[in-house]
Amino acid sequence: MMRTLSKTKLLAYRQCPKRLWLEIHRPELRQDSSTTQASFNAGHEVGRVARRLYDPAGKGQLIDVMAEGFDAALARSRELLGSSRPIFEAGFAAGGAQAFADVMLPAKRGGKRAWRMIEVKSSTSLKDYYRDDAAIQAFVARNAGVPLASVALAHIDSKWVYPGSEDYQGLLKENDLTEEAFGRESEVVEWIANAHAIARKRAEPKMGTGSHCSKPYECGFLAHCQSREPQSDYPAAWLPRIQSRKLKALIDEEGVADLRQVPDAVLNDRQLRVKHSTLTGKAYFDAEQAAAELAAHKLPAYFLDFETILFAVPVWKGTRPYQQIPFQFSLHMLSRSGKLSHVSLLDLSGNDPAKALAEALIAALGERGPVFVYNEKFEKARINELAERFPRMRRALLAINERIVDLMKIAEAHYYHPSQQGSWSIKKVLPAAVPDPRLRYDSLAGVQDGGMAMSAYIQATSPAASRSDKERIEKELLEYCWLDTYGMVRLWQFFSGRNDLAI
Numbered sequence: 001m002m003r004t005l006s007k008t009k010l011l012a013y014r015q016c017p018k019r020l021w022l023e024i025h026r027p028e029l030r031q032d033s034s035t036t037q038a039s040f041n042a043g044h045e046v047g048r049v050a051r052r053l054y055d056p057a058g059k060g061q062l063i064d065v066m067a068e069g070f071d072a073a074l075a076r077s078r079e080l081l082g083s084s085r086p087i088f089e090a091g092f093a094a095g096g097a098q099a100f101a102d103v104m105l106p107a108k109r110g111g112k113r114a115w116r117m118i119e120v121k122s123s124t125s126l127k128d129y130y131r132d133d134a135a136i137q138a139f140v141a142r143n144a145g146v147p148l149a150s151v152a153l154a155h156i157d158s159k160w161v162y163p164g165s166e167d168y169q170g171l172l173k174e175n176d177l178t179e180e181a182f183g184r185e186s187e188v189v190e191w192i193a194n195a196h197a198i199a200r201k202r203a204e205p206k207m208g209t210g211s212h213c214s215k216p217y218e219c220g221f222l223a224h225c226q227s228r229e230p231q232s233d234y235p236a237a238w239l240p241r242i243q244s245r246k247l248k249a250l251i252d253e254e255g256v257a258d259l260r261q262v263p264d265a266v267l268n269d270r271q272l273r274v275k276h277s278t279l280t281g282k283a284y285f286d287a288e289q290a291a292a293e294l295a296a297h298k299l300p301a302y303f304l305d306f307e308t309i310l311f312a313v314p315v316w317k318g319t320r321p322y323q324q325i326p327f328q329f330s331l332h333m334l335s336r337s338g339k340l341s342h343v344s345l346l347d348l349s350g351n352d353p354a355k356a357l358a359e360a361l362i363a364a365l366g367e368r369g370p371v372f373v374y375n376e377k378f379e380k381a382r383i384n385e386l387a388e389r390f391p392r393m394r395r396a397l398l399a400i401n402e403r404i405v406d407l408m409k410i411a412e413a414h415y416y417h418p419s420q421q422g423s424w425s426i427k428k429v430l431p432a433a434v435p436d437p438r439l440r441y442d443s444l445a446g447v448q449d450g451g452m453a454m455s456a457y458i459q460a461t462s463p464a465a466s467r468s469d470k471e472r473i474e475k476e477l478l479e480y481c482w483l484d485t486y487g488m489v490r491l492w493q494f495f496s497g498r499n500d501l502a503i
């Protein structure tokens with residue numbers, strides 16, 4: 001019997017034929033990243049709100065293919081298509097493919113019953129590959145005999161502000177893709193035929209890894225594919241910020257994977273430093289220049305880090321979709337005499353933490369002294385957002401931003417160790433520059449990065465969390481955020497050459 005390929009599989013084929021083959025024949029090799037998992041979760045949240053927005057009267061029917069089984073779901077979809085109620089997750093199969101439509105709304109075309117089909121995405125723009133998605137969806141539905149009046153794609157409007165009281169009108173922005181989707185039938189027929197040919201192959205297709213492995217989706221088979229490729233000891237992929245056209249062409253088009261084959265002439269200063277440091281195995285450190293830059297910022301100094309949470313569908317009034325809202329900060333303070341102290345705030349109540357956090361931050365930071373952060377874009381943007389939300393604190397918050405000094409910029413300009421592998425994240429720089437076992441992120445018992453901190457927040461604020469779970473998570477989050485700012489203090493000491501201070 002001929003297999004039918006789901007829309008997801010056809011889109012996997014569009015990304016990479018080998019990915020389709022692996023999805024079918026070796027699905028156990030897939031390792032979804034926490035980003036992929038987070039985007040699945042966001043998709044579910046947005047789907048739930050879309051059902052309320054498109055069916056305010058609550059008359060629609062939801063088809064649950066997991067609970068009902070594939071054949072029963074298709075049969076119930078067919079039956080419901082004879083009614084005039086909204087249908088969610090209606091399934092169709094035709095022409096060797098199958099697809100489930102997020103939203104089907106009854107409409108009229110030429111006086112006859114037809115359907116308005118809407119795909120709902122949790123992203124904040126109309127991405128090109130959604131056009132393929134809509135074309136497949138329209139092809140399968142129409143070939144299954146469903147009269148379509150229109151095809152649209154709805155995505156999140158990132159500028160929309162949640163007014164509260166469960167009012168989500170305006171969260172989604174719709175784009176009409178009818179003409180385009182209807183006009184691509186022959187392309188879809190070709191994709192389906194080619195995808196079936198790949199699916200029938202006995203052996204894994206040959207395909208090297210490259211930029212297609214993360215576009216448009218992060219491919220969960222990357223570890224598997226890389227394990228089958230010879231790995232260079234000096235990967236060209238470690239070069240930072242590959243922007244020049246020449247260098248891009250060399251790596252992406254000519255397939256140069258080894259730093260030894262990259263001529264110095266196509267590299268900028270920082271890339272050259274990475275190349276030489278990698279090939280010689282020696283660290284680069286311009287201690288004099290780093291210390292001179294930091295000497296301009298006198299003690300007392302502050303070392304600040306936020307942990308944030310974001311929701312595709314906002315839960316707190318006055319916030320936007322995907323806005324990163326701080327729920328925790330850690331702050332180390334180094335006095336004029338070199339005495340170190342620490343304060344922190346962590347709100348796991350599940351209520352909007354922003355106002356209390358802004359107040360505590362202003363109180364703790366005083367009015368003078370540099371505020372060191374690692375990667376200033378992040379902290380500055382959060383502080384600007386707090387200033388926008390709370391006009392009464394605006395001046396005080398913006399004044400904090402004026403005092404921010406980015407330690408990452410000092411690291412990028414003056415330090416590189418081969419173990420950084422092309423990255424200047426604090427998790428790479430800190431163990432290289434200050435090899436103290438107390439500063440190791442991988443020795444933390446729980447939360448070890450920002451993504452894990454977000455998951456921990458969700459877990460701790462869930463109504464299902466037990467008291468002991470909450471206490472454990474609280475301890476893990478406090479330890480993690482403390483390490484971020486204490487690590488910054490030690491990096492500051494390393495870069496400024498202040499070995500006279502016992503910190």
Ligand code: SF4
Nearest residue numbers: 016019213219222225
């Ligand atoms: S990792 Fe890259 S090459 Fe391997 S299946 Fe995925 S997209 Fe294809």
